[in-house]
Amino acid sequence: xxxxxxxxxxxxxxxxxxxxxxxxxxxxxxxxxxxxxxxxxxxxxxxxxxxxxxxxxxxxxxxxxxxxxxxxxxxxxxxxxxxxxxxxxxxxxxxxxxxxxxxxxxxxxxxxxxxxxxxxxxxxxxxxxxxxxxxxxxxxxxxxxxxxxxxxxxxxxxxxxxxxxxxxxxxxxxxxxxxxxxxxxxxxxxxxxxxxxxxxxxxxxxxxxxxxxxxxxxxxxxxxxxxxxxxxxxxxxxxxxxxxxxxxxxxxxxxxxxxxxxxxxxxxxxxxxxxxxxxxxxxxxxxxxxxxxxxxxxxxxxxxxxxxxxxxxxxxx
Amino acid sequence: xxxxxxxxxxxxxxxxxxxxxxxxxxxxxxxxxxxxxxxxxxxxxxxxxxxxxxxxxxxxxxxxxxxxxxxxxxxxxxxxxxxxxxxxxxxxxxxxxxxxxxxxxxxxxxxxxxxxxxxxxxxxxxxxxxxxxxxxxxxxxxxxxxxxxxxxxxxxxxxxxxxxxxxxxxxxxxxxxxxxxxxxxxxxxxxxxxxxxxxxxxxxxxxxxxxxxxxxxxxxxxxxxxxxxxxxxxxxxxxxxxxxxxxxxxxxxxxxxxxxxxxxxxxxxxxxxxxxxxxxxxxxxxxxxxxxxxxxxxxxxxxxxxxx
Numbered sequence: 001x002x003x004x005x006x007x008x009x010x011x012x013x014x015x016x017x018x019x020x021x022x023x024x025x026x027x028x029x030x031x032x033x034x035x036x037x038x039x040x041x042x043x044x045x046x047x048x049x050x051x052x053x054x055x056x057x058x059x060x061x062x063x064x065x066x067x068x069x070x071x072x073x074x075x076x077x078x079x080x081x082x083x084x085x086x087x088x089x090x091x092x093x094x095x096x097x098x099x100x101x102x103x104x105x106x107x108x109x110x111x112x113x114x115x116x117x118x119x120x121x122x123x124x125x126x127x128x129x130x131x132x133x134x135x136x137x138x139x140x141x142x143x144x145x146x147x148x149x150x151x152x153x154x155x156x157x158x159x160x161x162x163x164x165x166x167x168x169x170x171x172x173x174x175x176x177x178x179x180x181x182x183x184x185x186x187x188x189x190x191x192x193x194x195x196x197x198x199x200x201x202x203x204x205x206x207x208x209x210x211x212x213x214x215x216x217x218x219x220x221x222x223x224x225x226x227x228x229x230x231x232x233x234x235x236x237x238x239x240x241x242x243x244x245x246x247x248x249x250x251x252x253x254x255x256x257x258x259x260x261x262x263x264x265x266x267x268x269x270x271x272x273x274x275x276x277x278x279x280x281x282x283x284x285x286x287x288x289x290x291x292x293x294x295x296x297x298x299x300x301x302x303x304x305x306x307x308x309x310x311x312x313x314x315x316x317x
Numbered sequence: 318x319x320x321x322x323x324x325x326x327x328x329x330x331x332x333x334x335x336x337x338x339x340x341x342x343x344x345x346x347x348x349x350x351x352x353x354x355x356x357x358x359x360x361x362x363x364x365x366x367x368x369x370x371x372x373x374x375x376x377x378x379x380x381x382x383x384x385x386x387x388x389x390x391x392x393x394x395x396x397x398x399x400x401x402x403x404x405x406x407x408x409x410x411x412x413x414x415x416x417x418x419x420x421x422x423x424x425x426x427x428x429x430x431x432x433x434x435x436x437x438x439x440x441x442x443x444x445x446x447x448x449x450x451x452x453x454x455x456x457x458x459x460x461x462x463x464x465x466x467x468x469x470x471x472x473x474x475x476x477x478x479x480x481x482x483x484x485x486x487x488x489x490x491x492x493x494x495x496x497x498x499x500x501x502x503x504x505x506x507x508x509x510x511x512x513x514x515x516x517x518x519x520x521x522x523x524x525x526x527x528x529x530x531x532x533x534x535x536x537x538x539x540x541x542x543x544x545x546x547x548x549x550x551x552x553x554x555x556x557x558x559x560x561x562x563x564x565x566x567x568x569x570x571x572x573x574x575x576x577x578x579x580x581x582x583x584x585x586x587x588x589x590x591x592x593x594x595x596x597x598x599x600x601x602x603x604x605x606x607x608x609x610x611x612x613x614x615x616x617x618x619x620x621x622x623x624x625x
Contacts, residue, residue: 126458129478130381199461201468203382234377237384237469254461282458285380303377 003111003166004222010072010111011036012220013065015057015079015101018043020181021116022077025213026050033072038065040079057097066104073112073220076101078153091149098153102160105167112168114219116212117154119175119205119229120147124284130203131287134173134227140284144275161225170219172212174230175286176279179209179309184276189310194242197281198251201239205285207232208301208309218295228295229286233303238280245307254281357396358441365446372448379471381479383448387469395437398430402574403535405434409581410443417484417526418584419517420449420491423510423609424499426536426572427559434577435491435531436470450483451491452476454556477516484524492517494602501557503544507537508613513606515598523591527584528605532612534580538623539572540564575623580612 011034017026018039027047029035035050042054053065057079079097098115105113122132123140138155141148154171161169176185185206188194207230215230242249252260257277264270291297299306354362369385399405413420425431432451439447452475458464473479483490493499498511521528542559549558563569585608587601 127455127474127476129476130473131478131482197461199465201465203380203468235380236378237382
């Protein structure tokens with residue numbers, strides 16, 4: 001029970017907090033809790049009461065972020081290495097950083113670690129059931145190198161969950177997060193003319209960035225552990241999403257789109273890889289009933305609000 | 318001046334006599350079209366479509382992507398085949414429970430027209446209408462247009478999780494347990510039920526859904542299949558490659574206009590353990606299969622002609 005008390009009172013360490021979602025989380029947390037931020041990137045203006053460590057988590061100096069405060073929980077949003085590295089390096093860096101977080105959690109007996117994973121780890125596949133439960137295999141890595149890293153992180157946290165008895169581990173797998181965040185889904189919907197695949201119109205599931213922040217806050221409560229899918233308002237066909245956003249779209253045959261995107265990516269003209277096309281080809285939707293029942297999570301934003309947030313292009317901190 | 322006056326007079330005359338003629342022609346055509354569409358779709362088609370919209374447009378829409386407008390279009394096209402081309406007779410519609418149920422039917426006819434006709438007949442014939450959700454082959458989902466179309470008319474990928482969820486939503490599920498084995502039979506083996514899969518029985522026991530046996534007569538004769546080329550199917554990556562000579566005759570690509578007769582049997586309920594051994598489940602499946610085979614044999618012996 002001592003650990004529960006520590007979880008309720010102790011400081012919350014947020015890794016990768018200089019990202020756009022991270023800053024939102026920190027702002028939501030800092031009025032009620034002491035917040036420690038750890039990120040290799042240094043960023044802009046922050047609320048004064050946030051202890052900010054601009055450190056690479058793999059360096060031994062990073063241990064002061066854990067040592068100087070009595071931490072109640074760690075929220076791991078992930079690290080983005082400072083300089084551009086190869087996909088291979090990014091992969092090993094991410095996995096080693098997560099491993100280091102778990103080492104610190106064990107060393108300082110931190111009661112809880114929350115990992116923000118993603119529903120994309122299940123992978124978009126033709127034979128996916130319409131609603132994937134938490135028990136579904138993580139097949140996202142079968143095609144995409146980016147997803148392979150996410151899957152690896154998720155699995156790594158899972159293996160820790162049954163090895164470490166002292167730390168509660170929560171893995172959140174949200175559907176496509178929409179907002180001012182710079183992820184593939186939001187960037188895709190922000191395109192002035194949105195390319196779609198000719199003859200494909202899969203159901204898309206999205207979640208508002210603030211709903212994800214709330215899900216993280218809910219996961220920080222005591223006695224909550226395990227894996228939770230997080231989804232937003234009811235899923236809609238891609239064509240309807242684009243209609244609601246008032247976007248023009250152009251349909252491209254899959255084979256052509258795959259070639260073109262591959263070329264554009266190689267030439268660094270596109271941030272989307274050709275493997276990501278599967279997300280607008282097949283379904284990758286989650287069943288969030290566990291989060292609703294055990295976490296008490298319920299999306300607060302309607303479909304229109306969730307979609308409209310991608311257009312808040314100029315982001316005011 | 319004289320010229321323009323002559324032209325003007327001609328125009329006036331044309332307007333006086335021509336417009337009523339044209340508008341009468343339009344009226345007659347419209348009346349004919351309405352009569353025709355009433356013949357195909359029935360008097361209460363609009364009510365049925367309204368029912369569809371109410372059911373699937375509320376609460377953020379159908380989670381599987383059923384689009385009432387696309388479904389309406391599909392039923393409109395299918396109604397021609399249902400009423401005029403195959404002149405479907407449905408028997409025993411009262412046997413279908415008002416909530417969830419699994420329709421288990423024999424599969425035949427080289428292409429799955431039987432499923433489409435069952436779907437359109439259940440939307441157009443009973444009151445209130447019923448929407449049939451069938452499970453489609455996984456490989457069809459990777460085809461452009463087909464996958465989108467199937468989803469929008471309410472068909473879902475054939476995995477057990479989807480079936481379970483649909484039944485929990487009180488939907489009507491259509492299953493062809495023979496799968497490709499049934500649909501791609503050569504003509505010589507018509508109306509012989511092939512081996513049944515066991516999945517539907519486990520699902521029925523688990524969800525408590527009754528099983529409605531369905532016998533479809535008429536689909537076996539629509540395409541005469543002389544045999545299957547296994548190597549061609551393997552080469553093209555499709556489930557079967559039937560040899561159907563009639564498609565070489567002009568117009569033979571369309572199925573032969575046989576008369577469809579669909580029989581819905583009394584619902585069967587099964588209990589027990591859904592995770593029981595295959596042998597236990599197989600015994601129960603055998604009962605369903607036997608029931609459908611009996612319905613087929615009885616109806617075939619009553620049938621006088623194939624085309625009328």
